[in-house]
Amino acid sequence: MELAKEIAKGAEEEGAEVRIKRVRETLPQELQSRIPLDKVEDIPEVTLEDMKWADGFAIGSPTRYGNIAGALKTFLDTTAVLWKDNLLYGKPVTFFTEASTIHGGHETTILTMSTYAYHFGMVIVPVGYGIPELFQTTTGGGPYGATHLGSKEELDEMERKIARFQGKRIAEVAKKLKS
Template identity: 40%
Template sequence: MSHKVLVLYYSKHGATRAMANKIALGVEQQGLEACLRTVPEMSTNIGDAQEPVPTSGDPFVSHQDIQDCAGIALGSPTRFGNMAAPLKHFIDSTSALWLSGVLENKPACVFTSTSSMHGGQESTLLSMALPLLHHGMLFCGLPYSIPQLHTTLTGGSPYGVTHLAQGKYPNKLSEDEVVLCIEQGKRLATLVNKLRD
């Protein structure tokens, strides 16, 4: 079984990418390799071609990345209470992987960021969880045994870690959010290790 955990995200302004990096840190603290991947922007203009590789940042995800992983952390900013279109577009392309059952019994978690306190964080997390459940994955939330889930005044949810992107530095994670992201990655990696054993 693979030792790689895929941390797959879409980030428009950098907040979701910051979360992905902290989740990856938590994965690696449990002795697994975190594989950070993103998805390309979508264009509504016919004829606008996307670059085959990003000009900077993490590489674009491939179906092979999904086949090779032992677990997935899936993240997106909130768009009207749902995941962003670029991530949904990629997920919609995974039907062949669904037919093969390659993700069955692998753990997965979700994460999101919004610019308002009640901007649809939990509905976005649930929207991302649904295709993972259809793939037969095992959903991994955040338990309330993590103290920061009780004390956070910004992001945090038992369905998955969240971030509230407000203030002078909207992409800067709060101390509680950093801890929750790392704990999310650690919990995902712990489940991967237990299932592997």
């Protein structure tokens, strides 16, 4: 959730109106106690109306075995009505993730999320190498998007800078595409 907040701060610095939302958890109740849901319980759940409203998106997911969390996939599967009516076509999107280990699937998770964007005809906005901190970090992201090494409790300064850069970038692209 901290990466989402930093991305939001970067977008807000560019003048974007930001809504942080979450997907409904789909894990069985007996397994939910193993994940820190208390950190997101005050954040409203995303709706299809939120997707229509937004000019651009930053979509994130914890890494689950090198893949996106099932709850995000379940939500994205409900967006077929938006796809059918081309309601997300041309909108920019960027991706971010967190994994417990350096080689725990950061890049594969972001690439997995991006497949939805291709089907919608969205404009994928990567971080690229537009920020020098990417050459100085071993945990805070890469050209695909901001990431967090979940075995560390807090985001480090590099992770924060990369996430804010990503937020600014998605806001800049959304503003240009809307005009």
